[in-house]
Amino acid sequence: xxxxxxxxEISSFVLELTAIGGTGNDLDKLLERLFGVLKKLPAxxxxxxxxxxxxxxxxxxxxxxQHGFRPVWVDPATEALFSSITGADTAASPVVxxxxxxxxxxxxxxxxxxxxxxxILCVDADWSPTPADQEFILGLARxxxxxxxxxxxxxxxKVREIELEEARTQAIRRLGAASExxxxxxxxxxxxxxxxxVVVAKALGLPEQxxxxxxxxxxxxxxxxxxxxxxILLKPGxxxxxxxxxxKTHTEIGERLLHGCDSLIETARAIATSHHENWDGSGxxxxxxxxxxxxxxxxxxxxxxxxxxxxxRPYKAAWPVEEAVAWVxxxxxxxFDPAVVRAFEDALPEILRIRxxxxxEIIDPNQTLNLPELVYQGTRWVNWDESMxxxxxxxxxxxxxxxxxxNDLTNVVANKLGSREVSRLLKxxxxxxxxxFKAEERMMEHYGFDRLERQQxxxxxxxxxxxxxxxxxxxxxxxxxxxxxxxxxxxxxxxxRFEDAQLRTLTTASRPAC
Numbered sequence: 001x002x003x004x005x006x007x008x009e010i011s012s013f014v015l016e017l018t019a020i021g022g023t024g025n026d027l028d029k030l031l032e033r034l035f036g037v038l039k040k041l042p043a044x045x046x047x048x049x050x051x052x053x054x055x056x057x058x059x060x061x062x063x064x065x066q067h068g069f070r071p072v073w074v075d076p077a078t079e080a081l082f083s084s085i086t087g088a089d090t091a092a093s094p095v096v097x098x099x100x101x102x103x104x105x106x107x108x109x110x111x112x113x114x115x116x117x118x119x120i121l122c123v124d125a126d127w128s129p130t131p132a133d134q135e136f137i138l139g140l141a142r143x144x145x146x147x148x149x150x151x152x153x154x155x156x157x158k159v160r161e162i163e164l165e166e167a168r169t170q171a172i173r174r175l176g177a178a179s180e181x182x183x184x185x186x187x188x189x190x191x192x193x194x195x196x197x198v199v200v201a202k203a204l205g206l207p208e209q210x211x212x213x214x215x216x217x218x219x220x221x222x223x224x225x226x227x228x229x230x231x232i233l234l235k236p237g238x239x240x241x242x243x244x245x246x247x248k249t250h251t252e253i254g255e256r257l258l259h260g261c262d263s264l265i266e267t268a269r270a271i272a273t274s275h276h277e278n279w280d281g282s283g284x285x286x287x288x289x290x291x292x293x294x295x296x297x298x299x300x301x302x303x304x305x306x307x308x309x310x311x312x313r314p315y316k317a318a319w320p321v322e323e324a325v326a327w328v329x330x331x332x333x334x335x336f337d338p339a340v341v342r343a344f345e346d347a348l349p350e351i352l353r354i355r356x357x358x359x360x361e362i363i364d365p366n367q368t369l370n371l372p373e374l375v376y377q378g379t380r381w382v383n384w385d386e387s388m389x390x391x392x393x394x395x396x397x398x399x400x401x402x403x404x405x406x407n408d409l410t411n412v413v414a415n416k417l418g419s420r421e422v423s424r425l426l427k428x429x430x431x432x433x434x435x436x437f438k439a440e441e442r443m444m445e446h447y448g449f450d451r452l453e454r455q456q457x458x459x460x461x462x463x464x465x466x467x468x469x470x471x472x473x474x475x476x477x478x479x480x481x482x483x484x485x486x487x488x489x490x491x492x493x494x495x496x497r498f499e500d501a502q503l504r505t506l507t508t509a510s511r512p513a514c
Contacts (some may be wrong), residue, residue: 002229006178026416027052027065027149027478031119033058035067037073038121046132047102047122051082052148054109054117055231056479057472064478068122068506071409073381073485082120094137095129098217103127107141111149119144155477158420163474166427169216169264189307191358191435194218197296197303199350203343204299212424214296216308217268221275221300224254236314251276251285275301278335298337302344303327305335310355321352349374356397358435365506369393381410382489389494391504395443399496405429406488411486421471421475426484430466437463440503447506451499458499 035048049068062072062079069078085096085106097103102404107119119141129137197218201211225233228250232243239247254272258265274288274297281289285334309324319327325348344351349372356369384403389396409425412418437459444452465487472480 002450025154025418027148028416030147030151031065031067035121044136045127046105047124048094048377049122050104052077052109052117052119053082053150054476054479055115056483057475060488062479062482063207065116065435066484071414072482073413073489085118085120087101088352093129094134095123095127105129105137107137107144108146109141109145109148113234116148116152118387119148146416152476152478155419156474158418159423159477162423167361188358188360189311190219190222192354193221193303194306195354195358196307196347196351199347199354200299200303200340200343201345204340205343207232210296213264213267214299214489217264217271217296218303220254220268220302221271221304222250223256223257223268223272224250224252226257227253234314235454238315248276248284257436267270271297273297275304277301279337280334281336285418293337295337295340299343302336302340306344306351311319311360321355348372353401356394356400357432359394362446363392363394363439365443365447365503367393367394369395369397376404376407378407378411379414380407381414381485382493385440388493388499389475390496391507395440395500395503398439399492399500402429402436402492403466405432405484406492409488410485413481419473419481422477422484423473426466426470426473429488430463430470433459433462433466440500443506444503449503449506451502455499458495462495465491 021075031050035046035050038044038046039048049066049070051063051069052068053063057063061082065180066072066078069075069081072079074498081098082104085098085104088115094105094107095103096106097483102125103123105123109118125284141443176202194215198211198215201214206214211374224416228247232239232246235243251273255269258269258272260266271294273285274293277286277288277293277297279290279293279298281287291413306324309327310319310321325345327339328336328344332338336344352371353374356371382403384400390399405425405428409422412421412425441452441456441459443449444455449455469484469487472483
C-alpha cells in the first residue's frame with residue numbers, strides 16, 4: 001500500500017471513529033464499533049477482543065467495558081487476565097505480551113493531563129509495530145480518551161440530575177414521615193402501604209414513570225393528620241360521630257398543605273385529598289365517583305385500607321390476612337375500583353412478601369412462613385439458594401429480597417440503562433438494608449444474641465461503603481457502577497455464610513422450655 005493510500009485510509013478511519021462518539025454512552029458498544037472500523041486497516045492486525053479499564057479513587061484499575069470477554073461481574077477472571085499489565089512499561093512500547101494469551105496494545109487514556117486508565121486491544125501474536133504504527137496508536141489513544149471522557153461527563157450529569165430530584169423529593173418524604181410517626185412510631189405502615197401501592201400499580205399496568213411518581217408521593221397520603229389533635233388521632237377507642245367528622249378533615253388539610261404547581265406536589269395533593277373517596281360516590285371529602293377519582297388515589301385507597309386492617313391499632317386487633325383479603329375483594333364496585341381490586345388480587349404474592357419485609361413486631365426466629373413463590377423477572381446474576389439459609393424464615397426472606405435488589409442493579413448495568421437508574425436503585429437498596437439491619441438487630445437484642453455488637457459493626461460498615469460508592473458515582477459513574485455490583489455480590493454472600501449463619505442458634509435459644 002502506498003503512503004498516499006495509507007493516509008486516505010487513516011483519514012477515513014478518524015472520521016468514522018469520531019462519529020462513534022455520537023452513538024451514546026455505551027462503552028461496550030464503543031469497543032464493538034471500534035473493532036469494526038479497525039478491521040478496515042489491514043496494516044493494523046487487531047483481534048476483536050479488548051477492554052477499557054479506568055482508575056478508581058484508590059488508584060486501582062477497574063474493567064468497565066469489554067468486547068470478546070465476559071463481564072467482570074460474571075467472570076472475575078477477566079479482571080485477573082489483565083492485572084499483569086498494570087506495571088508494564090508501555091511508554092517504551094505500547095505492545096505487551098500476555099501470559100499464554102498472545103499480545104495486546106495498551107492505549108493510555110487521559111484528560112487534561114490526568115491519567116484516566118487504559119484501553120487494551122488484542123492483536124496478532126507475531127505483529128510488531130513500525131514507528132508509523134506507533135504514531136497512529138498515540139493518535140488513537142487521544143481520540144479514545146476524548147470519547148471516554150465525554151461518556152464519563154454525560155453519565156455524571158445524569159447522576160447529578162437524579163440527586164437534584166432527590167433533594168426536591170426529600171422534603172415531601174419527611175413531611176409524610178412526620179405525620180406518620182404521630183400515630184405509628186416505627187413508620188412501617190407508610191413503607192408497607194407505599195410498596196403495596198406500587199406493586200398494585202404494576203399489576204394494573206401503569207407505566208414505570210407513573211409508578212415511580214407513586215412511590216415518591218404515596219407516603220404523603222395522610223399528611224393532613226398533622227392538623228388533627230392527639231386527643232382524636234391517638235384515641236384508643238372508637239371515635240364519636242363528631243370526632244370522626246374532625247378526623248375526616250385531614251384530607252382537606254392535606255389539600256391545603258400540598259399547594260403548588262410542581263408535578264410531585266400535584267400528585268401528592270391528589271392522593272392526600274382523594275384516597276378516602278369511594279368508587280360508588282359514598283366517600284369523602286368531595287363525594288367523587290368512579291373515574292372522577294384520580295387513579296393513584298384509587299390505588300392508595302386499597303393499599304392503605306388493607307394494611308390498616310391487617311395491623312394492630314390502639315382501637316383494634318389485626319385482622320387475619322385471609323379475612324382482610326376477602327373484605328377488599330367484596331368491596332369491588334362499592335368502595336374500590338373493580339379494576340384496582342383485580343390488580344390487588346394479582347399482586348397478592350408480592351403484597352404478602354411486603355408484609356414480612358416491613359413488619360413492626362420483633363422477628364420470631366421460629367416462625368414458619370408459607371409465602372407464595374415469586375418468580376424473579378430478570379436475569380439472576382447472583383443466586384440465593386438453600387445452602388445460605390440461616391434457619392429463620394423471615395431473615396431468609398429478607399436476604400432473598402436483598403439478592404433481588406442486587407440482581408436488579410446488575411441488570412441495569414448489564415442492559416446499559418445508565419447511571420441515573422443505577423443511582424436510583426442504589427438508594428432503594430440502601431433504604432431497605434437499613435430496614436433489614438434494624439429488624440435483625442432488634443431480634444438479636446431481644447433474644448440476647450452474643451454477637452450483636454459484631455453484627456452492628458458490620459452493618460454500619462456496609463452502610464458506609466454504600467455511601468462511599470454513591471459518592472463515587474458523582475466522580476466517575478462508569479467505575480462506581482461496576483464496583484457496586486462486585487462489592488454487593490461478595491459482601492452479601494460472605495456476610496450471610498459466615499456471620500448471619502450464627503443466627504441459627506436463636507432457633508433453639510428462643511424456644512420456651514417444656
